[in-house]
Amino acid sequence: MTVFARGLSKQLGDTSPPHLTLMNMVAKAAGFQNLQHMRAATAARNRISTREAPLIADACSVERTLNLFDALGRLRQWPSRRAVQTLALWALWATFPAEKALSEKAVNAHLASEHTFGDVATLRRMMISCGLMTRNRNCSDYRRVEQKPPVEAQAVIRDLSTRRRARSESERAAQNA
Incomplete structure (x- = not known):
């Protein structure tokens, strides 16, 4: 922009305003408040465009979790590690309909179709304790809590x-x- 302002100043000759004033005028013509505003906006845009790529999933955790599911996507056994349990619960969370109220019976039937080891109560309770589902006090209304899964959970769900x-x-x- 300095080169542009100098060239414009030469063309205007003796009637040209001072260099800084001319650069502020050019910045205003470009839609900024002044030269400092233009420089700050450009620096922010450059910082945003050069940010690191999104976090990459921990492949070991994803693989450990995926090994617990059969070829049809059903959970074969309850994992012993807490981190793997959480990823497995995210995978089950993704199978529930969004923003729909379900009865306890419907939740149990759904969980029964998504695992093979026969313990729907543990799965249901863990999903509630991990904040993936909510329920009424009388256990009549279960809902999936809408939230963005962590990177590892996204890989498992995919x-x-x-x-x-x-x-x-x-x-x-x-x-x-």
Whole structure:
């Protein structure tokens, strides 16, 4: 911009305002309050564009969690490690409908279809204690808590969604046969 302002000043000749005034005028013409505002906005834009890429999921945790699910996307066993338990719960969380109230019976039936070790009560209670679901005091109304999953959970959900799609396609094919 300095080069532009100097060239403009030469063309205006003796009637040209001082260099700083001319640069402020150019900055205002570009939509900024003044030269300092333009420089600050440009510096902020550069900082934002050069930020680090989003965090990459911990591949070991994701793999440990995925190994607990069968080929159809059902949880085979309850993990012993707390971090893996949480990722497994996120994977189950993703299967619940968003913003829909469910009865305890419906939640139990849904969880029963998403795991093979037969302990819906533990899964239901853990989802509530981890803040992934809420319920009324009388246990009549369960809802999924809408929130953005952590990076590792997103990776687990993404992988399991392909397994679950294959499961639903095979179930549809069996019904049609």
